[in-house]
Amino acid sequence: MDVITIGETMVLFTPESTMRYSTQFNKKIGGAESNVAIGLARLGHQAGWISRLGDDEFGKAILSFVRGEGVDVSQVKMDDSAQTAIYFKELRRSNDIRVQYYRKNSAASRMSANDLDPAYISKAKYLHLTGITPALSDSCHEMILRAIAIAKKHGIKIVFDPNLRRKLWSEERARKVLLDIAIQSDIFLPGVSEGEFLTGEKDPKKIGEFFLKQGVPTVVIKVGAQGAYYATNEEYKHVAGFHVNQVVDPVGAGDGFSAGLISGLLDQLSLHKAVERGNAVGALVTMINGDVEGLPTREEIEAFVLNQNEEIYR
Structure with a gap:
């Protein structure tokens, strides 16, 4: 196993107009950790996802979808006493994305250390975690x-993306827990606003x-369309982002970056090249509606990068 991720995945509903007035919704799925696992699977890597889902139709749909993307779901448990969480993503304007979660007391919130199989985790090369779980x-x-x-x-x-969700806990608690996990990680991936929140x-x-x-060996600070900076004890460098003509849906770009x-x-x-691949995947994700729909294959990354270079050359 190349990478194992742990976290909650929800059913995602997107209204065709605004939340208040829409009568129709598109159903997809989304969850930071499964997004990363799917992104890695599409790039040809072996990825496993640990989670808990409600033993309901939404939970079964999520399990089927993630399995169908080539992710190992053998460690996902189905809970018949709790529901699968849902959330709504309202794309009002390109710079106004509103997300509302309905995840309190969800099946995933009942996960515990008893859900972990040390033998399974021991087979991985990387453990990807986020601050959501x-x-x-x-x-x-x-x-x-x-x-x-x-x-x-x-x-x-250990790769840790803080993925700060202020609605889930107090700022004091979030800062304490995220800092504690960050300093135990090998690769820490904050966005610049998350870095400011923590430091x-x-x-x-x-x-x-x-x-x-x-004591964190590698820190990669994401700066949106401008790309990312990486810092080690040996060097500190900026890796430029890729040009996107139109951002359709920025949600999930950070997960795409992690996968890349x-x-x-x-x-x-x-x-440097790994961060560049992260930038490319993140950029591609923003061009398609949905958390995982825009995650690319290797061929799509190569074509995207080649096209960028040709445009620069002209």
Whole structure:
């Protein structure tokens, strides 16, 4: 197994007009960790997803979809006493995306350390985590800490995207937990606003320096359309983003970035090239409506990068 992810996936409804006036909704699925797993599977890697779903029609639909994308779902448990969560994504304007979650007491919020099989996790090269899962419940937080302990015992690299969700917990609690997990990670992936939330610094270089001093080996700070900065004890560099003519749906771009970056590292690319692949995947995701619909294959990434280079050459 190349990568294992842990987290909640929900049914996603998008209204055809505004939430208040729409009479029709498109149904999709979305969840940061399964997005990353699907992104990696489309790029030819082996990915496993650990989660808990309601034993209802939505849960069965999610399980079928994720399995159909080539992700191993053998560690997903079906819960007949709790429901699968849902959320609504309202695309009002290109710069006005509104998301509303209905996930309290969901099946995934009942995940605990007992849901983890150490032998399964020990087979991975990377463990991908986000700050969403520990925000769901105390038992989910304990599960993530247990997963980190298992990964460290077996020498598995931990990739952590804080994926800050302010609606799920207090700022004080979020800051404390996210910082604690961040300093235990091998690769930390904050957006620049998340870095500011955690450190008080707005400058990507200072954000990187903060976490390097805490012992994090690699920090990658995402700066949206401008790309990303990466910081290690040896170097600090900016990797430019890719031009997108029209952003259709930015939600999920960060998950695409994570998938692209991890894919590059699995392919033993340099950190610079891995970040570049992350930028490319993130850009492609923004051009299609849906959290996973825009996740590309290798061929699509190559064509996209080639087209960018040709445009620059002209």
